[in-house]
Amino acid sequence: MDKDADIADFSDQGAVPASRRKGQLHTEAAGRLRNMILSGELPPGARLRELHLCEQLGVSRTPIREALRTLAAEGLVDLLPNRSVVVSQLHAPDIEHLFVVFGAIEALAAELACQRITEGEIAEIGRLLAEMVDCHAHKERAPYMRINQQIHQRTVEIAANPVLHSVWQSLVPRVERARALPNLDTDRWTGALFEHTKMFTVLAARDGKQLAQLTREHFLNSLPFLQKTPE
Numbered sequence: 001m002d003k004d005a006d007i008a009d010f011s012d013q014g015a016v017p018a019s020r021r022k023g024q025l026h027t028e029a030a031g032r033l034r035n036m037i038l039s040g041e042l043p044p045g046a047r048l049r050e051l052h053l054c055e056q057l058g059v060s061r062t063p064i065r066e067a068l069r070t071l072a073a074e075g076l077v078d079l080l081p082n083r084s085v086v087v088s089q090l091h092a093p094d095i096e097h098l099f100v101v102f103g104a105i106e107a108l109a110a111e112l113a114c115q116r117i118t119e120g121e122i123a124e125i126g127r128l129l130a131e132m133v134d135c136h137a138h139k140e141r142a143p144y145m146r147i148n149q150q151i152h153q154r155t156v157e158i159a160a161n162p163v164l165h166s167v168w169q170s171l172v173p174r175v176e177r178a179r180a181l182p183n184l185d186t187d188r189w190t191g192a193l194f195e196h197t198k199m200f201t202v203l204a205a206r207d208g209k210q211l212a213q214l215t216r217e218h219f220l221n222s223l224p225f226l227q228k229t230p231e
Helices: 016-037 049-055 061-073 094-116 119-137 141-159 161-184 186-204 208-218
Strands: 076-077 083-088
Touching: 016 049, 016 061, 016 141, 016 161, 049 061, 049 119, 049 186, 061 076, 094 161, 094 208, 119 141, 119 186, 141 161, 141 186, 161 186, 186 208
Parallel strands: none
Antiparallel strands: 076 083
């Protein structure tokens, strides 16, 4: 029997067929590695060693190899000729173009959200911001970035424009990793949190034009830190 079928560390597999269990292991391993890359925990250029990943994620080599192939197809890792795997590099000029466009999309979402947001939704985002502050205080970057993404996503959802949401969603995978990297710089991380605090204050006041401006600046302020990243 394939030893992968006996591994059940991600979830209770129950009586699920072996082929499905393998697929779940691959999916879960890919998801965890993707989150580590998007959060910046695994930075560009980091070498990914199979044995270490097997120990870290608690699975055997087969789902790890399948997960790495999935991430390679997404452009998150590079499979090198010598069979080594590294987290793919980001290139500053491409990121700058991406951030200008994505910042404009989120600025429009922010302006529309200010027209529709309810008191309950303001309170919801306020709670998420408080969680971000706590993560920053404890230097917990990965959960900070997850909550950060929730705030941006909720703003787009509250805007309630399906075309905007579709365009935004198509760009998110490319943006998330680039957005995490500046926060590896402690000063920028603190600055980004301060910007989020200002943005929340303006959102609560429902000042759409001001929030749109702050949103664009929020993305552009990260660019100098991204340009420090080796290409």
